[in-house]
Amino acid sequence: MKTMILVFLLFISSIYSQNIDFSLNAVDEQNLYVHSRNIANSSMLWLAGNINTPESSGKALYIKYSQSSLLKKINNNHWVLPNLQFGLMPSNNLMLSGNFFGMHLKKDILQISGGGIHYLGGENQDWVVAFQKSALNGLNDFRLVSTSLSVNKRVKKSFYYYFLGIGSCDFSFTSYFDSSELPKKFDRSLTYLKLEVLIPYKDFDLTFSSNISSKNQLFQLGLAKGF
Numbered sequence: 244m245k246t247m248i249l250v251f252l253l254f255i256s257s258i259y260s261q262n263i264d265f266s267l268n269a270v271d272e273q274n275l276y277v278h279s280r281n282i283a284n285s286s287m288l289w290l291a292g293n294i295n296t297p298e299s300s301g302k303a304l305y306i307k308y309s310q311s312s313l314l315k316k317i318n319n320n321h322w323v324l325p326n327l328q329f330g331l332m333p334s335n336n337l338m339l340s341g342n343f344f345g346m347h348l349k350k351d352i353l354q355i356s357g358g359g360i361h362y363l364g365g366e367n368q369d370w371v372v373a374f375q376k377s378a379l380n381g382l383n384d385f386r387l388v389s390t391s392l393s394v395n396k397r398v399k400k401s402f403y404y405y406f407l408g409i410g411s412c413d414f415s416f417t418s419y420f421d422s423s424e425l426p427k428k429f430d431r432s433l434t435y436l437k438l439e440v441l442i443p444y445k446d447f448d449l450t451f452s453s454n455i456s457s458k459n460q461l462f463q464l465g466l467a468k469g470f
Contacts, residue, residue, distance in 0.1 A: 302469030
């Protein structure tokens with residue numbers, strides 16, 4: 244019961260975010276394209292997170308809540324972004340993942356939807372190959388769709404695990420904003436490095452992670468629970 248209450252509270256806390264503004268109205272006309280690319284690149288680092296697990300966990304379902312912070316400012320603010328993910332494990336080397344939640348922003352009601360497949364391979368299943376597709380929907384000014392592929396290596400230490408990896412993300416930005424300075428659609432690719440430390444504590448996994456690219460850096464604190 245305590246676990247379910249915690250998951251419910253974490254879900255409620257992900258709905259409201261105070262300093263995130265995806266609106267393009269306040270951006271100078273000549274800066275619209277650069278600003279839109281910055282939002283897209285940073286959002287990709289946010290959506291590229293996946294659920295890593297300890298070895299031989301034996302769990303069939305994982306739920307992970309996290310808070311991410313971007314190093315570089317957007318709209319003169321440091322964005323703090325929540326994420327809520329789940330993973331189903333039909334076998335011990337395969338995870339089906341998804342993230343479906345929403346956020347009530349100042350000018351938008353953002354909906355995040357996505358799904359993916361994580362394959363665990365190697366002698367001790369310590370290599371993780373993850374494919375994910377996600378979308379930002381419900382925004383007034385644009386829609387963003389991303390497809391990411393990453394490879395991670397799990398290393399066990401005395402009381403924790405760390406993961407090292409690399410990922411690549413392709414995204415498509417579709418604009419609804421009326422401006423001659425902003426294309427109606429543009430596509431880009433982004434390569435990033437991944438680092439995560441996972442500490443099992445009782446029934447939970449505490450994670451500290453980072454996605455690093457040349458465009459921005461994201462730092463994340465997460466809490467996962469297996470069932």
